[in-house]
Amino acid sequence: MLNGFKSSFGQSLRIGIAPDALALVRTSIWPHERARLLGQVAATGADPVSLGAALGMLLGEHDVAGLPVTVVLADDLARLWQVTPPQGATRLADLEAAAMLRYQALFGGGVSGWSISADWDAARPFLAAAVPLSLLEQLTTAAISQRFRLVEIVPQFVAALNQHRRVRRAGAWFGVVHGGVLSVAAFDGDLLAAVRTAPIPAGADRDWLEGHVAREALRVGLSRPERLQICGPAPKGWASSAGRLKFACTLFEDETDPLWPDCARLALTGRAP
Incomplete structure (x- = not known):
């Protein structure tokens, strides 16, 4: 009788919500099970009502009752x-x-x-x-109607910063790349000084990164950092290489499937390894 039965024990869901799309990803506590992209939908608008409607379409295709759900919001929201x-x-x-x-x-x-x-x-x-109260209301309504357990709602940058907090090096700034945007937390020693966001131009190389960091340091009144630590799909050329003496740059390994859409990668931000 139990043939084909699949327990949800150890399973959880993560929803990535961006202004233009949403994704639903299933994760597991079991190391042999990889994260699985269950579905994605486009949003007709970035307002809470449109996002709520898209969320209803996304969840309506899956049985999510009883499962714990973490929602990661794009920083635009x-x-x-x-x-x-x-x-x-x-x-x-x-x-x-x-x-x-x-x-x-x-x-x-x-x-x-x-x-x-x-x-x-x-x-x-x-x-x-x-976070907009109207968006929180949409998420709460979805949790009630679909009977899942809403355990966390977090902006992407906060999720990423918390995930890598223990490995942030002394004197380092921290950055997140998502959707063609670089968000950076500037630190003065161990003290947070500012959070700055900028679009990444096409073809942005290491020279662009160094110039950008230098400008941001001037804007917030700090010296250039010793190191920049970045997570997300950053250009590989940003990583430290021989001859680069202005500051070191570490790219945290991105374990997400490179073929996944940005909204699915968003959903996994902050997930415990």
């Missing part, structure tokens, strides 16, 4: 910024107020309509992220 805690801050409310003030200065207007989360820290600068 979120807002990221660095917050310096006020001097003498002792309460979470002080940190939240500082994050809101910084948000208003960077993005204009208040935080109404956005949900803010952060690595709240009263002693050092920390990273904050905001």
Whole structure:
């Protein structure tokens, strides 16, 4: 009777949501099972309603009931910024107020309509992220209707930074490549100084990377880093090579199938090895 029965024990799902497409990927705790791309759909728009409709189409083709689901959002759908805690801050409310003030200065207007989360820290600068409440509502509604367990919703950059936190070298900046965009966390020693994002031009080589890093260092008032550590499908020519003395560049190995679409690669960002 059990022939053909396939247990979901140890299985989980990851959904990558980009402004133009979504992907559903199944992962497993078992080392012999590779991640499997279950499906992808195009989105008719980047607004929460359109993304919610695309999500319904994607999930409607699969039985996801009872499974734990992690959602990774493209950084285009979120807002990221660095917050310096006020001097003498002792309460979470002080940190939240500082994050809101910084948000208003960077993005204009208040935080109404956005949900803010952060690595709240009263002693050092920390990273904050905001996600539209309307998008969170779409995800919550999908979890209820499809009966899956929504365990995490995280912007891609945050997922990648958390995944590689333990291997970040002293004096290094950290970067993520996705969808033709390079996002970089600039560090002053161990302190987060800024998060900067820029499109990668066609044919961007190591010279472009060095010029870009030098400009960003000037913008945030820091010296050029000793090393840049990058995850995602970065150009192989960016890696350190003989004669490159301005700074070293390490490309973390990308284990994702190179034929997978960007939204599927997005879904796996932050997955534990």
